[in-house]
Amino acid sequence: MNIRNFCIIAHIDHGKSTLADRLLEITKTLREDEIKEQVLDSMDLEREKGITIKMHPVRMEYKDYILNLIDTPGHVDFTYEVSRSLKAVEGAILLIDATQGIEAQTISNLYLALENNLVIIPVINKIDLPNAEIERVESQIRELIGNVKVSRISAKYGWGVEELIERIINEVPSPKTNSDKLKALIFDAIYDDYLGVIPYIRVFDGEIRPKMKILFKSTSREYEVLEVGYFHPNGRIKKDKLSSGEIGYVVANIREIREARVGDTIVDARYPQTIAIEGFREIKPMIYAGIYPINPSEFEELRKAIEKLSLNDASLVYIPENSPALGPGFRMGFLGLLHLEIFKERIKREYDLDIVITIPNVEYEVILTNEEKVFINNPKDFPDYYEKAFEPYVLLKIITPSEYLGNLITLLQNRRGIQRNLFYLDSKTVEMEYEIPLYEVIFDLFDKVKSLSRGYASMDYEFIGFKEGDLVRVDIYVANEKVDALSFVVPRIKAYEVSKNIVEKLRSLIPRQLFEVKIQASIGKRVIASERIPPLRKDVTAKCYGGDITRKRKLLERQKEGKKRMKMIGRVEVPSEVFLEVMKIENK
Amino acid sequence: MKGFYIHIPFCKVKCLYCDFYKIIPKSSFEIDNFLRVLSMEIHENSCYYNTIFIGGGTPNILDRNKLIELFEVIVKNIKLYENYEWTIELNPELVNLDNLVIFKDYGINRLSLGIQSLDDYELKFMGRLHRKRDVFKKIDLIERLGFENVNVDIIFGGYFQDVGKFRKTLYEIVNFPITHISTYLLTIEDGTPFKKLNIKLKDEDTIEEMFKMKEEILYEHGFYRYEISNYAKKGFQCKHNLIYWKRESYIGVGPSAASFIKPNIRYKNVENLGLYLEDYKKYREYEFLNDEQILLEKIYLSLRLDEGLELQDISIVSDLTEFFNIYGNRIKPNIKGIMVLDRLAIEIFQRINSRETLKLSSL
Numbered sequence: 046m047n048i049r050n051f052c053i054i055a056h057i058d059h060g061k062s063t064l065a066d067r068l069l070e071i072t073k074t075l076r077e078d079e080i081k082e083q084v085l086d087s088m089d090l091e092r093e094k095g096i097t098i099k100m101h102p103v104r105m106e107y108k109d110y111i112l113n114l115i116d117t118p119g120h121v122d123f124t125y126e127v128s129r130s131l132k133a134v135e136g137a138i139l140l141i142d143a144t145q146g147i148e149a150q151t152i153s154n155l156y157l158a159l160e161n162n163l164v165i166i167p168v169i170n171k172i173d174l175p176n177a178e179i180e181r182v183e184s185q186i187r188e189l190i191g192n193v194k195v196s197r198i199s200a201k202y203g204w205g206v207e208e209l210i211e212r213i214i215n216e217v218p219s220p221k222t223n224s225d226k227l228k229a230l231i232f233d234a235i236y237d238d239y240l241g242v243i244p245y246i247r248v249f250d251g252e253i254r255p256k257m258k259i260l261f262k263s264t265s266r267e268y269e270v271l272e273v274g275y276f277h278p279n280g281r282i283k284k285d286k287l288s289s290g291e292i293g294y295v296v297a298n299i300r301e302i303r304e305a306r307v308g309d310t311i312v313d314a315r316y317p318q319t320i321a322i323e324g325f326r327e328i329k330p331m332i333y334a335g336i337y338p339i340n341p342s343e344f345e346e347l348r349k350a351i352e353k354l355s356l357n358d359a360s361l362v363y364i365p366e367n368s369p370a371l372g373p374g375f376r377m378g379f380l381g382l383l384h385l386e387i388f389k390e391r392i393k394r395e396y397d398l399d400i401v402i403t404i405p406n407v408e409y410e411v412i413l414t415n416e417e418k419v420f421i422n423n424p425k426d427f428p429d430y431y432e433k434a435f436e437p438y439v440l441l442k443i444i445t446p447s448e449y450l451g452n453l454i455t456l457l458q459n460r461r462g463i464q465r466n467l468f469y470l471d472s473k474t475v476e477m478e479y480e481i482p483l484y485e486v487i488f489d490l491f492d493k494v495k496s497l498s499r500g501y502a503s504m505d506y507e508f509i510g511f512k513e514g515d516l517v518r519v520d521i522y523v524a525n526e527k528v529d530a531l532s533f534v535v536p537r538i539k540a541y542e543v544s545k546n547i548v549e550k551l552r553s554l555i556p557r558q559l560f561e562v563k564i565q566a567s568i569g570k571r572v573i574a575s576e577r578i579p580p581l582r583k584d585v586t587a588k589c590y591g592g593d594i595t596r597k598r599k600l601l602e603r604q605k606e607g608k609k610r611m612k613m614i615g616r617v618e619v620p621s622e623v624f625l626e627v628m629k630i631e632n633k
Numbered sequence: 634m635k636g637f638y639i640h641i642p643f644c645k646v647k648c649l650y651c652d653f654y655k656i657i658p659k660s661s662f663e664i665d666n667f668l669r670v671l672s673m674e675i676h677e678n679s680c681y682y683n684t685i686f687i688g689g690g691t692p693n694i695l696d697r698n699k700l701i702e703l704f705e706v707i708v709k710n711i712k713l714y715e716n717y718e719w720t721i722e723l724n725p726e727l728v729n730l731d732n733l734v735i736f737k738d739y740g741i742n743r744l745s746l747g748i749q750s751l752d753d754y755e756l757k758f759m760g761r762l763h764r765k766r767d768v769f770k771k772i773d774l775i776e777r778l779g780f781e782n783v784n785v786d787i788i789f790g791g792y793f794q795d796v797g798k799f800r801k802t803l804y805e806i807v808n809f810p811i812t813h814i815s816t817y818l819l820t821i822e823d824g825t826p827f828k829k830l831n832i833k834l835k836d837e838d839t840i841e842e843m844f845k846m847k848e849e850i851l852y853e854h855g856f857y858r859y860e861i862s863n864y865a866k867k868g869f870q871c872k873h874n875l876i877y878w879k880r881e882s883y884i885g886v887g888p889s890a891a892s893f894i895k896p897n898i899r900y901k902n903v904e905n906l907g908l909y910l911e912d913y914k915k916y917r918e919y920e921f922l923n924d925e926q927i928l929l930e931k932i933y934l935s936l937r938l939d940e941g942l943e944l945q946d947i948s949i950v951s952d953l954t955e956f957f958n959i960y961g962n963r964i965k966p967n968i969k970g971i972m973v974l975d976r977l978a979i980e981i982f983q984r985i986n987s988r989e990t991l992k993l994s995s996l
Binding site for chain 2: 616
């Protein structure tokens, strides 16, 4: 069997999905009339945000070859998933928009691909556009990966796509086999209401077939295979087996998504000693946030919705918690802010629930005065007195055009970053490596880096451990009521500045009430920042619109509806977005 | 009590703040067409009423013949009880001896004059066609013809308006031979030129100051507030408007006119002359109010009226006392409360609605 496994590395909007559509069409995997725009991204949300979160693999047949395409997500929150899908293929199409040139974010994934020894096929897309700068983009590519052949295509019109397929066949190596004992990599998994968890796998060695007993290396759990098969854009196609080199799925009566972890290795249960594929990592949440229904009576519905969503998302972690200010809710762990954002949107869209999301935070390791060590993922639980406190640090990598270096160095210094490495990738591109508290990264560092580099820099980070810090908990009071959901932990030296910003932001976000509202930030009993929201003085429509009583009633009804989206804190009505919005200012 | 409203949707020009339905007539023919269809609608509502109110638009844009044509239809179809009130709205620049005489002949006993301000700069700013001088002349004419029940409308609170000029205007109008004054805080409505021009109101302090000043001057001269924006001499409260505000039944005819049939049917004619002429019944929009909607209407309307709102359990507003004067179980908003009345209405609605056992005693 002639197999070619490959993926596409591309920046958002560089035409990855359009190219995928053309490939499906030319290989007759789909008829022309079956192709909707962007077939491979199936979640609405992904389409809207222009990003791919979940990968949707597809198998195509062309001449005598089987072509397996795996899609890759393109955001730092999902770097681990990207690295696992790259592990599953032998080649990568590096797709660059002829009008945009190489975007720095693509470089990160390109390096990941090079680390995995993938064959890179550079492709310039959108050559049909009048503002295409083919020569310039070609020289950019050559500067990055040397003197290689660069394909020029228009995915939109299909120009050059058949030739590209020929290149994939000729240049991407066919998969190699080292043994006849089963070894397969899980690079994704989905949950199906009837079949349970379905891991997506790449078979490296041996074969997998129904009735076979298999073992997952990381959990040492055994399963019996019920079904295997491959992917078609219209659904799964059953097969009698998957052999070395193939990409497909396994159904094995797996109940929970956590049992099938991305990056884990599946082996034949008769040979449990088979060595696992390297690179497996437990996915741990990087940030935490409280999630509460606006209406406490919707707690049960929220619980069901979270349970449902986590069936399909192994990285969602949640435990129930209770907030004096917000009522019953959950503390949840996320991979990053985008992950949180996606969660929020899905809860709203798929379950029509209005929720409050508190300021996200990192996890702290604290040695209490009695020497006991605790992990704290809710700022309100951070103790007033402790022996030592540790916060998570990451190694942050930024790749940027050199002209923005100065800006970025200043930014990272302000964020308590420590430079670990700095070197030129080429005459114009610098890679910076910083050790920096995760706390400083999670809020808006990505946006800041982007804006300071006019969008050219890309960043990536990995957790490196906990480091001691002089940390302190700041509490927020609204109209003298402590709002535990707004408590946060900061380095003592930043407490004043951050508190001032938060209190100011709250003043601008909370609408005026019938009464004056005082907002305070305090450490223990000491108030360190304070603002007041003056009472509402005018809210009246003078005229009654003659006999049109309905009109004014409707006006009031609209205001009434608006109030339903507010959370009551004491007698203060706080719009639900406030809790999440407030963090956007926290790190100036 | 039962009221009858007639909407004349024509104006010579459109005032920059106004969002009532009106058009500038393209021809006399268009007005004739309108009167023909309006007559049909009036005829269909033949009945006894307590009040008639002809509003607009600018009702006195109609010339002598058209006025007579309209009034003939009215008197043939609309029967009035004793002690009736029949009002017509007038733009000062179009008031003349001719039409005043006709009003008198047909039995119109209340005039409502849209003067808005007695400052020529402000009048010009708002796009009004009359000037201060016209008002004095027309008021004089009206008095000489023996109209004893006259209202004037004024507008305040726009940033282009001035506290001093407002005081001057007030002192001048209280000495007019009139019985009623409507004082409207300028509202910037969607779709009006003022909205597009981003016209602002005065700051809240100034508005409150203007409100207090107005209240003082008007009370001094015997005009008492009986609705949030309306003041009258004793016995001269507008019966027709009270029908709206006390949720009595009324019928409105003409494009955009609203009707209410107790206890819960509201309908409204289409705000489009063409469609109205084509088939006014077809384009009517009906509404059948549920209990919550009725409650909300009662609360917001009662709070605007001098008699206030009677609560079964006064304790539900115990934290809001700074906004009300309280008489037993009855609450009446004070000036501070009037300034935020929309918010208070919603607040009280929610509190009553959230306790099913509590109902308005007036329900």
